[in-house]
Amino acid sequence: MESASVVRALGALAQEHRLAAFRLLVQAGPDGLAAGTLAEALDIAPSSLSFHIAQLANAGLVSQRRAGRSILYAADYDAMADLMGFLTENCCGGMPCAPAQCKPAKPSEKDVA
Amino acid sequence: MESASVVRALGALAQEHRLAAFRLLVQAGPDGLAAGTLAEALDIAPSSLSFHIAQLANAGLVSQRRAGRSILYAADYDAMADLMGFLTENCCGGMPCAPAQCKPAKPSEKDVA
């Protein structure tokens, strides 16, 4: 991941409404949420939501697809993981770093195998 | 960690020079680097570095201390870990998330036990 894309991704998340939107999408799962739903949840004008979600999309943090007259946005978990990877990769460069740095929701048995 | 501080931290990192400065400090370790050293490494004016590093400090991502006529800045590893924690905590909310999401310098056997 290039530094420029990291800056874009961080910039996309560094705004109240966009961070909130992204969290809603992360929690919503792969099906995502409609633009209108997000605008309503965030209590901002549709054009404003469109402006913000476009930046998340441009940063590659969310994907979009049409479903009827709605456009559904969904979090891109791979991009999220890449961003985390970049930051953590450059963290702890030999230094003693906080061990609880990563907090997956569930450690899950399948990964231990 | 509050959403507002996360936005501030992300915003602090979402800029070419600041991201570069932070990475240099992360790699430099606890001793940190002098403001002048950073300005030179990033090839920007001292006043510009001062402007940027102040934002990283304001976001709590770096600490500062005087050493002679120099002011040394150092990465705050705890703040970094907190930021990671906030983001990963809200990632994978029950969803199947990329397992390679976290990349500590060393996976280390002690965690497998």
Added chain:
DNA sequence: TTGATATTTCAATAATAGTTGAAATATCCT
């Protein structure tokens, strides 16, 4: 104290970001 070094503060300017409402585009339903 004087002069040199290291950094910050300030003011001015240029560029970017965010909001709003109106108009344009796409889809659905009858």
Added chain:
DNA sequence: AGGATATTTCAACTATTATTGAAATATCAA
């Protein structure tokens, strides 16, 4: 086709961000 719904695009405006150079502050060394 015609009307309603969902979203985006556009233009105008305000606010914030980044850069520069000059002046101010703090430290050191003679």
